[in-house]
Amino acid sequence: MTLDTAALRAATPGTRYARHFNAAGAALPSETVLATVVEHLRLESRIGGYEAAEAARDRSENVYALAARLLGAQPDDVALVESATVAWQRAVEALPLRPGDRILAAASSYVSSALHLLELRRSRGVVVEVLPCDRTGAVDLDALEKALREPAALVTVAHVPTSSALVEPVAAVGALAAAAGVPVLLDATQSVGQLPVDVAAIGCDIAVATGRKFLRGPRGTGLLYVSPAMRARLRPPHPDVRGAHWSGDQEYDVTAGARRYETWESAHALRLGLGAALTEALELGVARIGEHLTALAGRLRAALADVPGVRLADPPAGGGAIVTFVHDGHSPADTVRRLRAAGVHLVSVPASHGQWDLGRRGLPAVVRASVHVYNDDGDVEALTNALRGPRTATTPSLLRSGDRADVAVIGAGVHGLSAAWQLARRGARVVQLDRFPDGHTEGSSHGHTRMIRRAYPDAAWDDLVDRAYRAWDELSAAAGRALVTTTGGLYARPGPPGLRGPGCEIVDPARAAELFPGLRLGPDFTAVYDPAAGIIDAAQAMRSLRELGLAHGVVRHTACPAESWTADGSGVAVHTPRGTVYADRLVIAAGPWTGALVPRLREALRVVRIVNVHIGASDPTAVAPPNLGTFSVDVPGVGLLYGIPAFGGSAVKVGLDHGPPADPDRPQSPVTAAEAGELLALARRFVPGADGDVVDTVACRYTMAPRNRFLVGALPETPQVLVASACSGHGFKFGPAIGAIVAGDPPPILDLSGAIPDIPA
Known part of the structure; x- marks a missing residue:
């Protein structure tokens, strides 16, 4: 059975705000996970933390059973910790390492794990040997077999690294290590939740994982698996009342199970949220999840390969949900910033996070995209279109003093985005500036929903209302999804x-x-x-407007405030901390900051x-x-x-x-x-x-604005400067229509000699 992606998207609040390709960093939690965490926090606020923990004891205990089921283990084999790194450190610190002991580490090792190993080499004299890779990029099994002919204290391997789509042959590693009698520490941080992880089948003695990635749990949660055989050999160096019993004046006993590695203080709400995420993963089935993610990531790779200048960076042994690439002429960090401005969220991974991988491959950094069950082909298309859009724009993508555009748009709320898209689709070269990053909550265009209605107090509004409904239909068609739901x-x-x-x-x-x-x-x-009244999916509308604008060549600069503007003959010059933009026309859609940019309007607003x-x-x-x-x-x-x-x-x-x-x-x-x-x-x-x-x-x-009306039109003394703002709290529903009005030829002229006009002509 295939996954119902539409239903999973609907149950994931974050999909309303951005195209999220960062499951390998912190996946979007479901509404159920969010509600579980908030519910317990509210319970703590009402009755107290200890009392709330007691009330949730059975549910908390069940988290161990769920985690064990996911890993193919027993509940006593599992400890709940704050992160995979904490799990790693507690397990490795418990090893009885001596000077000269050898630790064999795969090149896929995560940065924090590698740093810990290097510190153990410095402080405790252990020998850290980084295993070579074969021609596929995976750990060289022949080299591992040879390395295991000499005594070793530990073999450690990341199932999937943070820096690429590599999937290590962990079962083969486990078999070789078991034959040599050497324990294996599996870093399953990037695999648990997207690939089946059966600790017995893999043959690992220790496994670490996090809740925030492919499990879709809250940040601040992690798992530590320690087999019974390893627990007999390892004693926690920092016992805590959670995992030990003070039995006499000079004596204490440690708990038999893996909880010996826990501490008393923990975030119970987050652990319950992790339990909700584990339940959802198990109900969907990790095998089904993996099939969906692998197939979608494969389509993403194929789509990226068709984008000019994009080079895939995954090794031949890559697979699963992660895709890494570089974009010629753009640093990965710049690529990520540009895509985020388009409402597409992913991350760059620098070589400093994977020197044994990226550093040895000569890659200073890569862009990492990682999909999950809430992603679909529309997200893939949005990502690739966003990569193409800015490169095809005729206006330079970097803001430099002297750049000239046909139109500069100040503001990226619903009116600014609508105006930029409408202008660009008519062939204008558009530069858009906004004082905040995308997704900010300082203005009035954020949030999930808005109302749309035909009911207004005066017939003078009827024409504009009708234009608004038509404009939403047009935007929905361009975005490829319905943005208005009729409810009455x-x-x-x-x-x-x-x-x-x-x-x-x-x-x-x-x-x-x-x-x-x-x-x-x-x-x-x-x-x-x-x-005819209904609900506008405001968050999706904002995202669609950003994407459509970029697809038509809008060059966007967020976190770049317009400090002032001056008339430049028949054009304008917009002054920012990062340079001056010159344009033939200017649209001021600055919302609450309109009065600062047009001082004569300050008193009216x-x-x-x-x-x-x-x-x-x-x-x-x-x-x-x-x-x-x-x-x-x-x-x-x-x-x-x-x-x-x-x-x-x-x-x-x-x-x-x-x-x-x-x-x-x-x-x-x-x-x-x-x-x-x-x-x-x-x-x-x-x-x-x-x-x-x-x-x-x-x-x-x-x-x-006065009488709760709109302020839309050209300034009479500088008709190349238009205002599209001050919509008195009921302007979102008119956003696409106002964008079309501003982009029209000629736009309306504001009569500022008297009252601000009721509505645009």
Whole structure:
């Protein structure tokens, strides 16, 4: 049976925000793993850490059984530790090593393991022999067999190294070492979870692994396997109350099992999260996972081989989920930064992390992409397109003083990204600048979901609303995935309705309850039902806009603030700490920082703080479509409460459409307990099914224009400079449409002599 990748993506929150190719570093956890960790932390906060540990004792014990099942071992053979490196150090430090003892290490050894061995050579006089590789890149078994003819204290090998896709012949290594009577330490850090690891079949005596990689567990978790035979030989040099018993004034005994290597203090929430991840891996089946990852990585290799300038860097013995490569003319670190700006996350591995591998192969660094069950062919296409995009752009990819573009765009929120894409697809050479890295939470375009609706207070909005719906259809088609899900919406207030719109109808509380059983309105409320309302996948939309812009040649520079701009004849010059960009036109889509770039607008614009909370439910279906759609309730004496139902793995989202002044030049502060408490109380009142805890919080900044209208158009005195910002807290739904308006010819002109216009022409 094949894996249901779509379902696995939906159950993985991180897939909404980026194309994640870093399972070999820290894979994306599932919603279940996340909820397990958070649930236990909340329990600790309510009843205390010791009491919570006691309440979760049976589940904690089960983690050992799950890990043992994964490794083909017994629960007593497993210790739970903080990382693979901690596991390695505790096992090796327990070895009775003497000066002159030989340790045979594969060239695949991880950097921290190699450093520990080198320190043992310095401090304890052991001899470290790095085994040669055969022509496939794997450990040379003939050389190992010869090395084992002399006494040795240990053979250590990494099943899969950190620096390539190599898969070592670990079973053959184990057989040779067993024949010579030498123990084997297997580093399964990069293999557990993606390849079957059976310690008995491999013949290893010690194995170390981490939870954060292919197991998809939390960071700060690891596994140590020590066979019964090795435990009889090894005694922990640093006993702890967790693994030892103080039996007399001058005596103590160590635990018989592998827990002798643990310490009393541990993160119980993380261990429970590891248990959830182990359960998911075992239910899916590691063999099935491995088949999926190997096949997808194979398609990624083939796709990368077709990208001009890309050279694969894996040895012939490579396989599994990891792919390494270099891009001619770009350092691996620069390649990673460029891809991250496109919403594609992977890492570079320097030779300093694998001198016995990369250093000996003459590679100063490589780019490492690693896939998992939540990756699909769309991710592969996005990665390769992102590699091609910047290289085909006519504007230089490095910002240099004097570079000239057709259009410079300041800001990379939804309006800036939409404008950049729309301009580039029309053939413009576009340079985009943003003061923060991608994925930041300082503006107002972050978060998972947004609302879209046709219900508005005045018919003057109808044309723009219609353009917005068409623009989302266009963007969805270009992105190759639906970005809007229709759920219907109810918008309520006491007395007469405040909204109207094409296809909308006025309903009383009884009819509202029939439409959305999850929303509870009082008898004094009247609602407008909008059957076309729905949910925008905001995170996916942002990612798609970044990718589409890059595919059309947009040159993006993140963490590069525009400090000022000046008119340059018919063009502009944009000044940044990294140089000046010259362009024929400028689009300012800077959100809260618009007033700083256009001082004459500063007094007209207000920046306010808005908070949202996501609230769990004992019955998630009660607060998900069709039982609940998008909604708002004008609460007397409080303000406008708005909400989005449970959707795509997220809990119910609620917020208030007002907030205190916010300084955009100060870092965003976390949502306070008081802010969350107010929203929780309102949700309990109007959405009774949202009966759980606050599971997530989001803070953002609205930039408010007079009368809550939009500020979009060209500055009259410099018509080559356009503003696409200040959308008063309801502009995300119009993002692609506003991008098209700005890219139009000619764009609207702002009349700044009086009030800011209601909407663009």
